[in-house]
Amino acid sequence: MKLVVKDLAFSYDGENALWSNVNFEVKPGDIFSIMGANGCGKSTLIRCLIGFLKPFKGMVCLQEEDGSSYDPWLQPQEFTKRIGYVPQIQNTAYAFSVRDYVVMGRAPHMGLFQKPSRHDFELTDSILQEMHIYDIKDRSFNTLSGGQQRQAVIARAIVQEPELVIMDEPVNHLDYGNQYRVVEMIQKLAERGIAVILTTHAPDHVLHFNRTVGVMMNKGFTVGPAAQIVDEALLMQLYNMHVRIIELPELNRKICVAEHSRRKGCCL
Amino acid sequence: MNNNNPSTRSFGTVFFGLSALLLLLSITSISLGRFFIAPEDVVKIIINLFYPLEPTWQEQAASVIYTIRLPRVIGAILIGAALAISGASYQSVFKNPLVAPDMLGVSSGACVGAAVAILLGLSQFGVQIAAFVGGLTAVCIAVMIPKIIGKNTVVMLVLSGIIVSGLTGSLLGIIKYLADADTELPAITYWQMGSLVSVVWDNIIYSGIPIIIGILFMLAIRWRMNILTLSDEEAHMLGKDTVWLRYAIVLCATVLTACSVCISGTIGWIGLVIPHFSRMLVGPNNQRLLPITVVLGAAFLLGVDTISRASMNAEIPLSILTGLIGAPFYFYLLIRQRMNLQ
Numbered sequence: 336m337k338l339v340v341k342d343l344a345f346s347y348d349g350e351n352a353l354w355s356n357v358n359f360e361v362k363p364g365d366i367f368s369i370m371g372a373n374g375c376g377k378s379t380l381i382r383c384l385i386g387f388l389k390p391f392k393g394m395v396c397l398q399e400e401d402g403s404s405y406d407p408w409l410q411p412q413e414f415t416k417r418i419g420y421v422p423q424i425q426n427t428a429y430a431f432s433v434r435d436y437v438v439m440g441r442a443p444h445m446g447l448f449q450k451p452s453r454h455d456f457e458l459t460d461s462i463l464q465e466m467h468i469y470d471i472k473d474r475s476f477n478t479l480s481g482g483q484q485r486q487a488v489i490a491r492a493i494v495q496e497p498e499l500v501i502m503d504e505p506v507n508h509l510d511y512g513n514q515y516r517v518v519e520m521i522q523k524l525a526e527r528g529i530a531v532i533l534t535t536h537a538p539d540h541v542l543h544f545n546r547t548v549g550v551m552m553n554k555g556f557t558v559g560p561a562a563q564i565v566d567e568a569l570l571m572q573l574y575n576m577h578v579r580i581i582e583l584p585e586l587n588r589k590i591c592v593a594e595h596s597r598r599k600g601c602c603l
Numbered sequence: 604m605n606n607n608n609p610s611t612r613s614f615g616t617v618f619f620g621l622s623a624l625l626l627l628l629s630i631t632s633i634s635l636g637r638f639f640i641a642p643e644d645v646v647k648i649i650i651n652l653f654y655p656l657e658p659t660w661q662e663q664a665a666s667v668i669y670t671i672r673l674p675r676v677i678g679a680i681l682i683g684a685a686l687a688i689s690g691a692s693y694q695s696v697f698k699n700p701l702v703a704p705d706m707l708g709v710s711s712g713a714c715v716g717a718a719v720a721i722l723l724g725l726s727q728f729g730v731q732i733a734a735f736v737g738g739l740t741a742v743c744i745a746v747m748i749p750k751i752i753g754k755n756t757v758v759m760l761v762l763s764g765i766i767v768s769g770l771t772g773s774l775l776g777i778i779k780y781l782a783d784a785d786t787e788l789p790a791i792t793y794w795q796m797g798s799l800v801s802v803v804w805d806n807i808i809y810s811g812i813p814i815i816i817g818i819l820f821m822l823a824i825r826w827r828m829n830i831l832t833l834s835d836e837e838a839h840m841l842g843k844d845t846v847w848l849r850y851a852i853v854l855c856a857t858v859l860t861a862c863s864v865c866i867s868g869t870i871g872w873i874g875l876v877i878p879h880f881s882r883m884l885v886g887p888n889n890q891r892l893l894p895i896t897v898v899l900g901a902a903f904l905l906g907v908d909t910i911s912r913a914s915m916n917a918e919i920p921l922s923i924l925t926g927l928i929g930a931p932f933y934f935y936l937l938i939r940q941r942m943n944l945q
Contacts, residue, residue: 382836385836385839385840386839387835387836387839387840412843412844415839415840415841418840419840420836420837420840420841422834422836422837425834427832427833428698428699428700428832429695429700429832429882429887430886430887431829431886431887431888432886432888435829435886435888439829439830439833439841440841442827442830442841442842442843443840443841443843447824447827447843447848448823448824448827449826450826450890451826495841
């Protein structure tokens with residue numbers, strides 16, 4: 336499996352591109368982080384990747400080893416079936432139980448008139464157990480804490496048995512511990528051979544993954560290994576603040592610490 | 604499904620309990636009226652339709668049941684079920700528990716159609732056809748507006764429903780203004796308030812078949828409706844032809860409502876209150892919810908219709924009763940739900 340994004344550009348009005356020249360490839364086990372300032376169009380890129388928004392130019396396509404390839408607009412069912420999607424946290428309109436919510440991940444494998452089978456529920460239960468949320472399976476999704484909700488949404492993506500998981504700001508709204516647990520969950524997904532694409536505002540997580548990163552800036556998109564691309568100059572440009580990147584020998588990795596905002600004497 | 608899941612067990616209990624209630628109400632409703640028929644005779648007469656028995660009842664009783672009460676009871680069951688399941692389905696498609704099946708203007712469109720037919724002096728059958736056409740036209744316009752604007756979102760559909768309802772409201776006002784105050788105006792008003800008084804076997808056959816097909820379709824795709832309640836992006840990723848499915852459900856709910864409205868006139872509140880009450884009983888999962896709304900909607904309208912015709916000498920229009928019962932009950936549901944959330 337390989338997700339190929341070539342020369343992608345998006346525009347709301349058909350003239351002025353929000354961003355353009357997005358090129359990258361994602362293979363099994365890859366973790367591809369997308370960084371960018373607020374409002375630069377990360378979520379729009381995610382929506383283009385899942386085939387929800389039509390790009391202005393370029394293409395997204397999922398290529399299999401056997402030579403078949405799926406376009407999100409020409410073969411939407413084959414395309415979406417292989418991709419698990421983890422949206423930003425939000426309550427559902429109705430208070431589904433966790434189990435009913437997670438089993439919806441099986442929908443792409445089922446016929447229009449089918450209901451989840453015993454096998455679907457067994458798979459759901461085993462993944463809930465694996466993620467240690469089996470004991471809250473009968474609780475309403477909307478009453479869960481942010482961390483538990485995030486776990487349930489990720490569980491739903493795993494139940495789908497996808498080849499690629501696309502996450503829109505998966506650590507958003509989470510406390511410090513839960514953020515780190517989600518980071519570990521993403522690494523586990525990659526170890527299972529699932530490719531992960533995520534957007535993030537945490538440069539330290541990107542350094543922690545130490546994999547590939549795409550940076551959206553000035554309507555363009557730069558791709559490269561995190562260790563090379565993410566440096567103090569880039570973060571200064573991206574977030575308009577002084578950030579220190581230090582090699583921490585105890586952890587054997589680079590860490591990222593905020594120093595101060597660029598504007599001196601400004602307290603908002 | 605797993606048997607140690609408590610919600611599954613309570614679903615079975617609730618479903619069979621409500622079904623038994625519906626059966627009991629049907630027999631009671633048939634036996635009540637100006638001409639009282641003993642419940643055991645009711646049961647015997649109905650069995651006699653399929654399996655001839657030794658007659659121990661008055662011939663007149665059988666004829667009252669066969670020509671008047673049985674079609675009316677079946678009509679109430681079909682219409683109650685149709686309005687309730689349409690409401691529940693609309694609430695899933697529009698991701699909003701406050702939506703009623705006439706949100707896209709099907710009821711008000713049907714009213715305009717019926718009022719025009721009454722104004723033109725058409726027959727009962729003509730009025731029903733006109734109501735059906737009026738209802739479908741209104742929804743078609745409501746569905747067209749987002750396409751014209753080029754923004755095909757749920758919110759846009761809700762807004763265009765408001766546009767259509769505003770338009771039909773004014774049209775109805777003009778028609779009522781033009782109508783003859785002694786004959787036509789009461790007919791239009793009475794029709795607007797809903798009644799099952801004119802149900803005959805022909806209605807059951809012409810409207811009942813599409814209603815049954817519509818209900819079966821909704822029940823068949825009920826699990827997939829869960830997916831439509833998620834965000835548009837999630838529905839796109841988990842669903843198959845989500846946009847198509849959404850329109851299919853809207854169309855199906857429209858046909859169900861239009862078929863009901865053209866027999867009985869507009870009956871309010873059922874599509875809003877029954878799905879809420881059902882959700883309180885078995886939760887929001889449509890796989891369990893929709894069968895419950897069907898039975899509960901049928902039982903509710905049957906009960907209300909029985910009160911409407913048997914409690915006083917004159918018939919009380921149905922919307923008056925559904926409003927009197929439904930509105931305070933809805934208020935109570937909202938209070939309870941609020942307390943549950945806290």
